[in-house]
Amino acid sequence: MSIQWALPMLPQLLPEELMNRIQEASVDPYYIFPKTANSMPVYNGQSGELIKYNKALRNVDFQGEGVMADFEDCSNATGSLIVGADGAQSAVRTCLYGPGNGEAQQVPYGGVNTHICYHDAEIARYLRKSYEATQAMGAHPRGYWLWISTQEIEDPDKPEDWVFQLQWTWRLADDRGGRLGVDLAKLKAEAEECFGEPYKTAWSKIPENTPIYTNRVSVWQPEALPNEANGGRVALAGDAAHAMSFHRGQGMNHGINDAVTLVSELSKVAKGEKTQQEAVLAYDAEMMKRAGEEVSISKVNTEMIHDWERLSQSAFMQRGGDKNK
Numbered sequence: 548m549s550i551q552w553a554l555p556m557l558p559q560l561l562p563e564e565l566m567n568r569i570q571e572a573s574v575d576p577y578y579i580f581p582k583t584a585n586s587m588p589v590y591n592g593q594s595g596e597l598i599k600y601n602k603a604l605r606n607v608d609f610q611g612e613g614v615m616a617d618f619e620d621c622s623n624a625t626g627s628l629i630v631g632a633d634g635a636q637s638a639v640r641t642c643l644y645g646p647g648n649g650e651a652q653q654v655p656y657g658g659v660n661t662h663i664c665y666h667d668a669e670i671a672r673y674l675r676k677s678y679e680a681t682q683a684m685g686a687h688p689r690g691y692w693l694w695i696s697t698q699e700i701e702d703p704d705k706p707e708d709w710v711f712q713l714q715w716t717w718r719l720a721d722d723r724g725g726r727l728g729v730d731l732a733k734l735k736a737e738a739e740e741c742f743g744e745p746y747k748t749a750w751s752k753i754p755e756n757t758p759i760y761t762n763r764v765s766v767w768q769p770e771a772l773p774n775e776a777n778g779g780r781v782a783l784a785g786d787a788a789h790a791m792s793f794h795r796g797q798g799m800n801h802g803i804n805d806a807v808t809l810v811s812e813l814s815k816v817a818k819g820e821k822t823q824q825e826a827v828l829a830y831d832a833e834m835m836k837r838a839g840e841e842v843s844i845s846k847v848n849t850e851m852i853h854d855w856e857r858l859s860q861s862a863f864m865q866r867g868g869d870k871n872k
Contacts, residue, residue, distance in 0.1 A: 604638040607781060614780040629781045635765045637787030644773050651790045656849055657763035658716035659729055662698050663753055664708065670752050671706035677745035685746055688855045692716045692794060693746050713749055718853050729761050764792045764849065768842050769835045779827030782809060789838035792849040801838045808833055
């Protein structure tokens, strides 16, 4: 029998002297479990092959006409094309451009991006009625950008279980620092002091001991593939290809466009209309122009919405979203 999520409860049931001997009751008392990264292998029941997941890329090797992904656990996978869709801190991108050249650039903005269940039906109902559609965005004169949205409503009759997403970002030039050092009590106190609704309730009523997740904004301006001689054996997509600040909400849209464009180009390879290199380079050129413009626009937008004076004079504040004004 395996003890999983209930393992932390054992100290409440066993006296300390028995808890200290718990390893003796293991099926293999001589196996020392690592503090991190312990896992159970999963195999394909038909082929007997180990199903690979949670891999950490170490290197990309070009071999003949193919390409190999080399992983940190010394395993590898080969194919004709590697698509790096592994996020803003893409390991595939770093392998392509090299350390120091392939890392995303951090910009001085960030804050809290987290999901909250209030376990309170009254609060949940109030928040859900306080904004239209499924989300609401806020700009604050102190240079804050605020967001609240519906994250999960599994049962409409159980608002105490509803989950909301909250974001609060600012320019990282104060004593709160970057990714770390955010104090929930201070956030709640500031929200109580200077936020209007629904943000005041959303932040000030967060239950105590709720995990708060922070992030710092990173960007990557897409560049041409560093070595066209790779024969079109590597492509980047999504945040790996064009990490952008999220305040305009365009990252996923471009990721979908990436997939559509890349599949369209590769279908021409299957039809014999293009070589794989021609297809990948065509995709790369289209993606760089389209998403590259958005990376620049999104960065400017992030700077603007954290500057109340600039935001007040912007077209967004003057005309809103009405294209006819």
